[in-house]
Amino acid sequence: MEESNKAELGQVTQRRLTSVGYWRFSVNAALTLLDMVMFCVASAVVINVRHEIDIYSFRFGFPINLYIYLSVCALIWAFCMHTAGIYHRHVMGDGYQLNVLLTKGAMFAAVMTCAFNFIMRITMSLAAIVLSFVFGLLLTMVERFIMRAVITNGRRKGRYSYATVVVGSPDGIEHALEFLAQKQQLNYRPVAICPIRLNPVTGLVEADDDISGLSKRVKNVLGMGVPIMTYSDDFAEHAVSLHAQTVMVTDVMYRFSDNFNTFALGVESMNLEIALVTSAVDISGHETQLRVIQGTTVMTICLPQYSPAAMLQKRIFDIVVSAIALVFIAVITVPVATAIKLTDGGPVFYKQTRVGRRGKTFKMIKFRSMVVNADGMKAKLAQQTGQENRFIFKMENDPRITKVGRFIRRFSIDELPQFWNVFVGDMSLVGPRPPLPEEADRYNQLYATRMLVKPGITGPWQVSGRSNLSRQESENLDVGYVQSWSLLGDCVILLRTVGAVLSHKGAY
Structure with a gap:
């Protein structure tokens, strides 16, 4: 009987792996082919418009057919995109992360193509190459936007996803399910939950x-019920019988603990993947290096974006962009200042003490969008709206905002003077928003890490829903930025800011 059960589990595991392998291969093959087609279309249009269809290799002394040349460049394009990681299953349905990696892959492909042209000594102008890759990137982004809708729609129907068992405390399970319900780009599909706890006497799981009430809480989050598993020594076998591919651990069992290590061995021995919900400041994003010193192993970790060279690049980028911005916003300063002055005769600019990097205070400048005594009204309004303990005070119909202020806030015009704060070094173009001193005083240990970088005019919070986000979502975005910012990522956030401003989503 036991042998038949093992044989059945083996067959289930084999069918599960075959099914997953099939859809992953099919989806990635389709995406790769479409990416190559987008690049070929863009390049063919550019080359024909510029009349550079006669391609010749001076190194080998023969003409090259346009279609053969485009095919080789398309293969380079696909290879570089694969190297950048855009075909990873967690990325293919994402928006922000995918665009960052697409841009990275396109830049790598452009360099590789220039190297190929140099080796072959091909008669192709640099302008044609640059335009081909720029328009190829734009077309690929459009194609991936459409495919993202197809993939996320399929995941709602159970396709292109990993059947997942969620393990943790009842609260941890509920929190994880809420996260999965909101993030449709992720491919985890809950098929069961397994509530656990830590025995205070034995220290075992x-x-x-x-x-009580867990089934109802789960149904409220997902809109449907899922089976509740009872944790036991045969947990992995039970998960396989449910055709699960992934086990998501939310809490109770933490990394580097004996409980988690033994659990992971049992689960992975059944060819199940483990997804571990960790803190936003987990060290997994750090560069690690192992050294053996006199028989003792020492692991060193570092975040490369905090090197002096990387920080200097960010500062130069801030100075150049803010200087250009200050020149351009001079055109709208006069009409905005006039409108603010005519509203109530108060000052045009509003200066407020904010907390910058590592607790250093500075005066943040904005176009005044509220009545003169707005700060005095804040405490009463916070009490009325139940936001006394929220780090970021926001209300949709704030009575302190003037008519002109409502307009300039709608288009984020009130933030433009902060380019001066960036130019002088108080702020950065991209980063968490600068808090008030009383807000910074209430930060917990984890959220206080947002103060390790300069505050920004825009950031992940502004381009991900702004005031429509919950407190927890806002905090996670800020802390996550400190952990993983990059200059390329900052550029993408700046571009996304334009879309967020035009859509007005969460702007109040």
């Missing part, structure tokens, strides 16, 4: 039988 055991089944949590205090699950």
Whole structure:
């Protein structure tokens, strides 16, 4: 009987792996082919418009057919995109992360193509190459936007996703399910939950039988019920029988603990993947290096974006862009200043003490969008709206905002003077928003890490929903930025800011 059960589990595992391998291969093959087609279309149009269809290799002394040349460049394009990581299953349905990697892959492909042309000594102008890759990138972004809709729609129907068992405390499970319900680009599809707890006496993990109301909470989050598993030694076998591919651990079992290590061995021995929900400041994003010193292993970690060279690049970028911006916004300063002055005769600019990097205070400049005594009204309004303890005070119909202020806030015009703060070094173009001193004083240990970088005019919070986000979502975005910012990522956030301003989503 036991042998038949093992044989059945083996067959289930094999069918599961075959099914996953099939859809992953099919989706990636389709995406690769479409990416290559987009590049070929863009390049063919550019080359024909510029009348550079006669391609010749001076090194080998023979003409090259246009279609053969485009095919080789398309293969380079696909290879570089694969190297950049855009075909990873967690990326293919994403928006922000995908565009960052597409840009990175396109830049790498342009360099590789220039190297190929140099080796072959091909008669292709640099302008044609640059335009081909720029328009190829734009077309690929459009294609991936459409495919993202197709993939996320398929995941709602259970396709292109990994059947997942969520393990943790009842609260941890509920929080993870809420996250998965909101993030449709992720490919985790809950098929069961397994509530656990830590035995205070033995220190071992055991089944949590205090699950009153858990089924109802899960149904409220997902809109449907999922089976509740009882944790036991045969957990992995039970998960396989449910055709699960992934086990998501939310809490209770933490990294580097004996409980997690033994659990992981049992799960991975059944060819199940483990997804571990960790803190936003987990060290997994750091560069690590192992050294053996007199028989003792020492692991060193570092974040490369905090090197002096990387920080200097960010500062130069801030100075150049803010200087250009200050020249351009001079055109709208006069009409905006006039409108603000005519509203109530108060000052045009509003200066407020904010907290910058590592607790250093500075005066942040904005076009005044509120009545003169707005700060005095804040405490009363916070009490009325139940936001006394929220780090970022926002209300949709704030009575302190003037008519002119509502307009300039709608288009984020009130933030433009902050380019001066960036130019003088108080702020950066991209980063978490600068808090008030009383807000910074209430930060917990984790959220206080946002103060390790300069505050920004825009950031991940502004381009991801702004005031429509919950407190937890806002905090996670800020802390995550500190952990993983890059100059290329900053450029993408600046571009996304334009879309966020035009859509007005969460702007109040």
